[in-house]
Amino acid sequence: MNDTRKINVYSEIGKLKTVMLHRPGAEIENLIPEYLERLLFDDIPYLKVARDEHDKFADILRNDGVEVLYLEKLVADSLKDSMIKEKFLDEVLAECKVKESKNIEYLKDFLKSMPTKAMVDKVMAGVRRKEINLKEDVDQYPFIMDPMPNLYFTRDPFACIGKGISLNHMRTVTRRRETIFGKYIFNHHPEYKEAGIPQWYHRDNEFAIEGGDQLILSKEVLAVGYSERSDKEGVFKLAENIFKSGESFNTVLIFDIPKTRAFMHLDTVFTMIDHDMFTVHPGIEGELKVIALTYDQKNGKVIAEEEEGTLEKILSKHLNIDAKLIRCGNGDKIIAGREQWNDGSNTLAISPGKVITYERNYITNEILDKNNITVLAIPSSELSRGRGGPRCMSMPFYREDL
Incomplete structure (x- = not known):
């Protein structure tokens, strides 16, 4: 291993080289019905099978040449x-x-x-x-x-953006301790502390922001959800810090999405799978409100402009593409509802047009295949009980630039 490691994430689809996971542990077996709501779970996964499924997830990544790091060992x-x-x-x-x-x-x-x-x-x-x-x-x-059963969703406590990280302030007390792990990794791990990795946001900031709401659409454009779990004010602070750093990002799009558990994070309603292609929950296909943040270098101020339009229109405009949306469940109300509950829109791209999904979302997977997307489906009878998909379960540390 190298003496120092870098963070390099400038897209959602660049060839994935290094990723951090957390193999479900004994915290899952400390879930009991009386405290499910407190611990943000709807059901109790069977740990043995959840681990087997997670190991298959890790194996698919390794077989594609991805280096898999584990949260627990890094800490x-x-x-x-x-x-x-x-x-x-x-x-x-x-x-x-x-x-x-x-x-x-x-x-x-x-x-x-x-x-x-x-x-x-x-x-x-x-x-x-x-x-x-x-x-x-x-x-x-x-x-x-308290046990920390949400840890296998490594996407949320911190997010790698460009060459730095956003060490997030989690909405719920239940998950707030999770960000301590990221703090110690980037401040004290021998391979990361020497790299001087910048932090765009800090866990002790006042406003909540979570990694599932942070999407890197290109080297210039970030999308961040104003959601049940992330505050708009937190996004403004994140954007300001990134703009001032001189990073390549010049636009941050704040998507105002419904503040409900079904739409918990932005990545539960859409994810990027190719240069011009996105999976999407049909529930956000109407008119959306977006705040586009840019930066006035001369005056040192963040400029906010409100926009309205369909997701397709907004993505096409800001990414200079002809965006194509792949509807979860092929847009069928019943199928989309069922597969969305099991994170049918939460795909993890490991290279352009190549994604990992849950095999149970077979209708969505078939549609992806028909659109020339290579689908690597993993078993998910137990992992899906935590209400998070392959993107939720992974934190890319390094992607090749597009």
Whole structure:
């Protein structure tokens, strides 16, 4: 491995070279019906099968020449220095909101007693009260440290944009701790800290923004969702920081999408699969409101202009293409509704015109195939229960430039 690594992501479709995943862990088995809503799940995946499916996902990537990195290992490698490990633990514990100081000490001693990789796995899995010898009453919440079952959706806590990252502020308290991992990777991992990777957004910023809302359409154009999970003000701040950096991006399109779970992130309603082709949820095919952000270099100000139009029209204009939309479920209301629930529009392009999808969305996959898109479908009976598709489960670190 190199002494230093770079981030390089200037498109959604450039040949994927390096990607970060998280193999589902014990945190999935700490889901129980009473706390599903709290932990942002609708169902409980069967871990053994979910891991098998995830391994097949990783194998497809490797077989295409993609280097697969794992979140849990990157974090563990970032904590080899004892002082950094101590600081990491203090930060994690502070965000767990444990009230009793003695319980904080019990919890810290419990975690410190483990080898670093096991400690990271445990922080992700969650800690039950009884594990640190505290009483666990029948009607009492059993976790002193919540599990983090959303971690296998590595797209959201931080996003690689250009040569930097957006270390995001997650909307829900449940997911906010996830961004600590990214903070330590890019500040302390031996292969990333030396690279001086810029951060366009910080987890302690006031406004929420999540990676599923951040799409890199070209070297010049970003699309960011104003959604259930991302604030418009956060997008303005992100855009300003990127514009001031001198990066190649000169336009940020803020898409105003419905603030509902079904339209949770922008990438649940459309994703880019080729130079001029996009998968799309039929539910956003009407008139859309978009704010186009550009930058006045002379006065150092972000300029915002409102636009209205169809997705097809907006993409065609800003990307200088004749955009073609592939409708999830072929536009059929019932099929689209079913396949969209299982992330039929959430595709991961690993090169132009070559995508990974869930095999259960077979109608959408057939339409993609008829449009000369190479489809690599993965099993998803359990992974899909988390309400996220292949794009949600991956964070590209390096794509070849187009």
